[in-house]
Amino acid sequence: MNKPLIEFQHLAKHYGDHIVLEKLHGQVEEGEFVTLVGTSGCGKSTFLKMLLGTEGATEGMLLLNGKPIEQEPSEDRGIVFQKYSVFPHLTVKQNVAIAKEFSASPILGRLFGKKRKAALEEAETWLDAVGLSHAVDKYPHELSGGMQQRLAIAQALIKRPKILLLDEPFGALDPGIRKDMHKLILDLWKKYKLTVFMVTHDLHEGFYLGTRLWVFDKVRHDPHAPTRFGSTITYDLPVGATDTKYFDEIQSDLNQTPNEFEVKKTA
Ligand SMILES: Nc1ncnc2c1ncn2[C@@H]1O[C@H](COP(=O)(O)OP(=O)(O)O)[C@@H](O)[C@H]1O
Numbered sequence: 001m002n003k004p005l006i007e008f009q010h011l012a013k014h015y016g017d018h019i020v021l022e023k024l025h026g027q028v029e030e031g032e033f034v035t036l037v038g039t040s041g042c043g044k045s046t047f048l049k050m051l052l053g054t055e056g057a058t059e060g061m062l063l064l065n066g067k068p069i070e071q072e073p074s075e076d077r078g079i080v081f082q083k084y085s086v087f088p089h090l091t092v093k094q095n096v097a098i099a100k101e102f103s104a105s106p107i108l109g110r111l112f113g114k115k116r117k118a119a120l121e122e123a124e125t126w127l128d129a130v131g132l133s134h135a136v137d138k139y140p141h142e143l144s145g146g147m148q149q150r151l152a153i154a155q156a157l158i159k160r161p162k163i164l165l166l167d168e169p170f171g172a173l174d175p176g177i178r179k180d181m182h183k184l185i186l187d188l189w190k191k192y193k194l195t196v197f198m199v200t201h202d203l204h205e206g207f208y209l210g211t212r213l214w215v216f217d218k219v220r221h222d223p224h225a226p227t228r229f230g231s232t233i234t235y236d237l238p239v240g241a242t243d244t245k246y247f248d249e250i251q252s253d254l255n256q257t258p259n260e261f262e263v264k265k266t267a
């Protein structure tokens with residue numbers, strides 16, 4: 001059997017005395033689309049950062065293709081945040097090209113001559129893929145919220161990651177625009193055979209978009225020491241547009257404070 005793309009066992013993350021995540025176990029195959037939900041502060045972004053390699057594990061193991069994840073961001077993982085970073089004085093196209101330049105030459109961040117021209121051409125291709133071909137020469141401040149997120153996705157994709165990490169990327173967008181973004185991300189996921197991890201605070205999005213849903217929550221809670229126990233994965237469900245069997249149950253768990261419940265279902 002093939003090795004899973006991602007595997008983690010007994011994984012925990014502490015910040016000093018603060019236990020953020022504990023006892024995480026799981027395996028993810030190439031091509032899965034995992035959505036992550038959980039209350040604010042439960043450690044979803046921290047988990048994505050561990051996948052990205054900018055945060056290390058405190059305990060346990062986290063493997064990518066059977067090897068410990070490198071403690072630095074690498075080409076095979078790209079991330080899109082809700083708030084994105086651009087150079088305001090560069091055009092949309094230049095901002096995408098420079099994302100490529102930074103990955104090609106992290107120290108200098110500059111490509112010269114032919115390589116730079118190629119990067120700009122490649123940027124146009126990716127801007128086309130995310131539906132921004134009409135805006136390549138605009139400046140970031142001229143873009144709407146949805147267009148800004150399209151730009152952020154193009155900046156991540158130009159590095160050709162196998163794994164795309166999305167941290168509440170559509171959280172600030174209007175519902176109509178969000179729908180367009182859902183379509184875009186599903187199209188890109190299929191077309192480029194990506195493995196996606198996407199944090200969302202919208203449980204509908206979690207059930208609708210992915211192939212698999214993870215709920216992060218605390219199973220144990222000490223009211224006198226709220227940082228003593230960490231979150232773990234309390235639901236691991238195969239989902240799809242039609243499978244909403246556990247929707248109400250999870251919604252009510254997420255609304256409880258403190259959240260105390262057992263691990264109920266695993267994929
Ligand atoms: N670098 C850090 N140092 C100390 N504590 C942190 C750090 N990053 C995150 N935390 C804490 O870890 C917890 C989980 O944060 P986070 O992963 O951002 O939650 P979520 O994304 O689920 O809202 C929070 O209590 C946060 O304050």
Ligand SMILES: [Mg+2]
Pocket residue numbers: 044045046167
């Ligand atoms: Mg977060």
